[in-house]
Amino acid sequence: xxxxxxxxxxxxxxxxxxxxxxxxxxxxxxxxxxxxxxxxxxxxxxxxxxxxxxxxxxxxxxxxxxxxxxxxxxxxxxxxxxxxxxxxxxxxxxxxxxxxxxxxxxxxxxxxxxxxxxxxxxxxxxxxxxxxxxxxxxxxxxxxxxxxxxxxxxxxxxxxxxxxxxxxxxxxxxxxxxxxxxx
Amino acid sequence: xxxxxxxxxxxxxxxxxxxxxxxxxxxxxxxxxxxxxxxxxxxxxxxxxxxxxxxxxxxxxxxxxxxxxxxxxxxxxxxxxxxxxxxxxxxxxxxxxxxxxxxxxxxxxxxxxxxxxxxxxxxxxxxx
Numbered sequence: 001x002x003x004x005x006x007x008x009x010x011x012x013x014x015x016x017x018x019x020x021x022x023x024x025x026x027x028x029x030x031x032x033x034x035x036x037x038x039x040x041x042x043x044x045x046x047x048x049x050x051x052x053x054x055x056x057x058x059x060x061x062x063x064x065x066x067x068x069x070x071x072x073x074x075x076x077x078x079x080x081x082x083x084x085x086x087x088x089x090x091x092x093x094x095x096x097x098x099x100x101x102x103x104x105x106x107x108x109x110x111x112x113x114x115x116x117x118x119x120x121x122x123x124x125x126x127x128x129x130x131x132x133x134x135x136x137x138x139x140x141x142x143x144x145x146x147x148x149x150x151x152x153x154x155x156x157x158x159x160x161x162x163x164x165x166x167x168x169x170x171x172x173x174x175x176x177x178x179x180x181x182x183x
Numbered sequence: 184x185x186x187x188x189x190x191x192x193x194x195x196x197x198x199x200x201x202x203x204x205x206x207x208x209x210x211x212x213x214x215x216x217x218x219x220x221x222x223x224x225x226x227x228x229x230x231x232x233x234x235x236x237x238x239x240x241x242x243x244x245x246x247x248x249x250x251x252x253x254x255x256x257x258x259x260x261x262x263x264x265x266x267x268x269x270x271x272x273x274x275x276x277x278x279x280x281x282x283x284x285x286x287x288x289x290x291x292x293x294x295x296x297x298x299x300x301x302x303x304x305x306x307x308x309x310x311x
Binding site for chain 1: 195207219231236237240241242247255257260262264290
């Protein structure tokens with residue numbers, strides 16, 4: 001039940017983000033959107049994801065966007081015409097995706113294929129093989145450690161890219177983008 | 184499908200609605216910061232899709248307590264943890280690009296940037 005309420009709030013927030021022209025309000029609503037989805041993650045049993053989303057999505061990315069707004073402009077220009085083509089493209093894509101969901105296993109079904117493959121092994125063996133109570137931690141750091149290595153590489157690359165883009169131009173101060181990168 | 188399937192698909196449908204809202208913002212808005220916000224909305228809805236698929240009704244968070252319990256699938260959680268961190272690095276890189284573009288052109292509206300480019304290339308305003 002809370003599930004449905006939160007999803008409805010998420011949809012309302014997203015629609016408000018489309019309508020608003022004031023970028024400061026848009027960025028704040030993006031933070032609200034992330035926080036609501038973090039609440040939904042808790043309900044869906046993904047506690048690790050929830051606090052990462054709350055810290056990174058609602059915290060760091062909001063700060064980064066506010067920094068960008070401070071360095072550029074705060075208002076979005078009103079477009080001259082109503083964009084019809086994007087609406088059609090979005091409708092068609094959405095209809096195709098909706099059609100795709102009809103074959104999906106129903107929400108919460110314990111017999112879905114996703115729960116029958118490798119996950120039972122992680123749940124049964126990780127306690128003795130890795131010894132960490134949190135299964136997500138043992139999969140992240142041990143079974144799929146290479147994924148995490150790749151992730152660190154991506155952050156490193158993005159950090160270098162940001163330094164190259166914003167460093168060395170002189171003029172205005174732009175420290176806020178670089179220092180908050182560690183997320 | 185029948186009417187009885189709707190509660191089992193409601194999560195996915197709202198997630199698809201959110202995805203499409205994100206996609207609409209990305210393709211229809213000319214402001215670059217707004218475009219990045221659209222990407223963030225899209226991204227978060229993809230996270231929701233994955234986590235929804237990992238949920239088992241009556242399950243708990245996948246933390247071993249010693250008691251026999253049903254756990255939700257931990258694998259999507261791991262994938263999405265990685266995706267969140269990768270997502271914030273791409274967002275940060277995109278915002279850095281926006282700041283750089285704002286410096287170079289004095290605007291972050293797509294059509295004004297295109298106009299400035301056209302003038303720089305052909306030495307006059309665009310004639311349709």
